Amino acid sequence: GNRMLLDHALSGLNLRPKWFYEVQHLSTSLGMVEAGLGVSAMPSLAMPSADHPTLVSVPLIDPQVTRTLGLVYRRGASLSPAAEKFVSILLDKWPNR
Structure with missing residues (x-):
């Protein structure tokens, strides 16, 4: 589902990223980033805690x-x-439901 969301969001920008790897599980993506194999776009809920020793999250704006x-x-x-x-x-995290 994440790939579809990203493709849709980028479609209006005439931007086509070159995907090198595509995984089915977010944990695999996190492991690949942690191993230094690149970056990943994923939901913030999938990120480990803010004090992770290796990974950092940057919001897509x-x-x-x-x-x-x-x-x-x-x-x-x-x-x-x-x-x-x-x-x-x-x-508690999303009070504006």
Whole structure:
């Protein structure tokens, strides 16, 4: 999904990056960047903590790439304590839902 979002965002700029590697999992991309094989565009949620010893994140500003996130859960079912905590963290991070 990330490649489609990037292609769409860049389509209006007449800009065509030369992709050397394309991976299916963000963890693979992070590992390749950490090994010094290049850079990667990925959602900020996929980044490790801000105090990572090797990786640094720089927001994409022009073009700005956004995506919609949603929470799916079973109607009428109560969430586990871990799921409740996860939802709480998400809603605290994005209060303008």
